[in-house]
Amino acid sequence: MSKYSLWTVIRNGLNGQQGWDRQWRDPEPRESYDVVIVGAGLHGLATAYYLAKNHHVRNVAVLEKGWLGGGNAGRNTTIVRSNYMMPGNRQFYEHSLKLWEGLSHDLNYNVMFSQRHHVTLLHSPAARDGAARRYNRMRLTGSDGELWDIETLRKEIPHLNYDNARFPIIGAAVQKRAGNARHDAVAWGYARGADMQGVDIIQNCEVVGVVRENGKVVSLQTTRGNIRAGKVGFAVAGNTSRLWQMAGFGGLPIETHKLQAFVSEPIKPLLDHVVVFGVGGAHFYISQSDKGGMVFGGDLDWYKSYAQRGNLPIVQDVCECATSILPCLGRVRLLRHWSGVMDMSMDGSPFICKTPLENLYLNAGWNYGGFKASPASGWFFADLIANDRPHETIQHYTLERFHRGLILDERGAGPDPKLHG
Ligand SMILES: Cc1cc2nc3c(=O)[nH]c(=O)nc-3n(C[C@H](O)[C@H](O)[C@H](O)COP(=O)(O)OP(=O)(O)OC[C@H]3O[C@@H](n4cnc5c(N)ncnc54)[C@H](O)[C@@H]3O)c2cc1C
Secondary structure (H helix, E strand, O other): OOOOOHHHHHHHHHOOOOOOOOOOOOOOOOOEEEEEEEOOOHHHHHHHHHHHHHHOOOOEEEEOOOOOOOOHHHOOOOEEOOOOOOOOHHHHHHHHHHHHHOHHHHHOOOOOOEOOOEEEEEOOHHHHHHHHHHHHHHHHOOOOOEEEEHHHHHHHOOOOOOOOOOOOOOEEEEEOOOEEOOHHHHHHHHHHHHHHOOOEEEOOOOEEEEEEEOOEEEEEEEOOEEEEEEEEEEOOHHHHHHHHHHOOOOOOOEEEEEEEEEEEOOOOOOOOOEEEEOOOOOOEEEEEOOOOOEEEEEEEEEEEOOOOOOOHHHHHHHHHHHHHHOHHHHHOOEEEEEEEEEEEEOOOOOEEEEOOOOOEEEEEOOOOOHHHHHHHHHHHHHHHHHHOOOOHHHOOOOHHHHOOOOOOOOOOOOOOHHHOO
16 A cells, blocks of 8 residues: 655646555455454554554454444544543553654554644632642643633633623633544544554454353454454443453443534634533533534433434533533534443543453543543553553553552542543
C-alpha cells in the first residue's frame, strides 16, 4: 500500500485520482493466529497496530461483528484531554496525549487532531480551589494547565451566558494542549496502519463462543468459523460482559449504559474551544466541528441497555444545558442524535489486565473517556499481550483493585457506575 505524501497527492491529482489503493484488505479468516483481538473499535485496532509496530507480532487478527469503527469509536464527541489527577491515571492519560500529538505522522494519516483548548467553566470559589489542586498537580507532573479569570474567559469566548446565568461563571480551568480529533479518521488510520503490517482485520465476524481447555482459551467460535488463537484480547467496550460470560466467568465490575451525542445544523464559526459545563446537576460539553455543526453531549440515559439509540428526556436535558450556557444556540436546529453503549466501571477507571485464563487479556471499563485514551490503551495493551506482564503505568488497571480496596475514583463519585463520566 502506498504512503501518503505531497508527491502522491500531486501525482493522483494529475492522473484523475486513479492511483489510490484500498485502505485495508478484506481477508478471509485463517484457521489460527498468534494473537486474536476481539473488537475493531479504537482500542482493538490500536492494540493490533502497536503489537505489530512495537513488538513485531504480526500474525494477528482483529475480529469485528459489524464494520470497523461502527461502535463507540465512530459515535463519540471526540474530546481529547489529560486533565487527570490520580496516580496511574495521570501518567496514563498524559502518555496518551503525547501519542495524540504525533499520531497523524506516526500513522501517515491525518486524524485531524486539533489542540484547541479544553475549557472547564468554574462557578464557585470551591470549584476554583478544586481545579487549582488538579491543574497544579498536572503542571508538577510535566503536563500543562492554567486557570483563567473571568476577564480572560470573556475575551476568549465572548458568547457564553455571563450576565443572566442560573450559576454565574467566575472563571475556567484550561488545558491548552487538549482538544479534539476526527474519530473515523483515527479508526481508519489505525486500521490502515495495522493492515500495512500484515494484521488481518475481519469484519462481519461475530464471536459467539469461547472454547477453553486447561485454563486457557483454545479457540473462538465465530459466525465465520472456528479460529484458534495463541493469545486472545477482548476490546469490545459496552459488550464486555457478554464476552466475559462466553469465556465462562460470572460478573464484572462493569455496567453497560447508553450515552448520546448530538450535532446541530452547520453554522458560521462560533466556538474555537471545547467547553465543559457541569454544576447543579448539569453535565454538558460542546465544540464546533470543522463542517460547522455544534457537537455536544451530556449525561448517560440513566438505565442499562445494549441498544445503540437514546431517549427523549436526555435530548431535552442536553438542549436545556446548551441554551443555558450558550443562549445564542436557542434558534439553531438539532440535526442528528445517536447513542453508543458504554462500559461503565464501578470507580470510573479502566481495566487493562490479565484474567484468570492464562492467555486471555482484558481491555475495558472506558466510561465516557475511551476516545482520548485509545492510543495509550492500544500501546499498553499490546505491551501486556506481548510481554505477559503489566507495564508499571497500568499496574492499577486490574480487576483485583476492587478486592484490595485500591479503587481509582477520579471523580470521587462513589461505587455507582452511572455517576462516573
Ligand atoms: C456518545 C458518546 C460520546 C463520547 N464522547 C467521548 C469523548 O468526547 N471523549 C472520549 O475520550 N471518549 C468519549 N466517548 C467514549 C469512547 O467513544 C469509548 O470509550 C471508546 O470508543 C470505547 O472503545 P472502542 O472504540 O474500542 O469501542 P467500540 O468502538 O465500541 O469497539 C468495540 C467493538 O467491539 C465489537 N464487538 C462487540 N461484541 C463483539 C463480538 N461478540 N464479536 C466481535 N466484535 C464485537 C463492536 O461491534 C465494536 O465495534 C464517548 C462515547 C459515546 C458513545
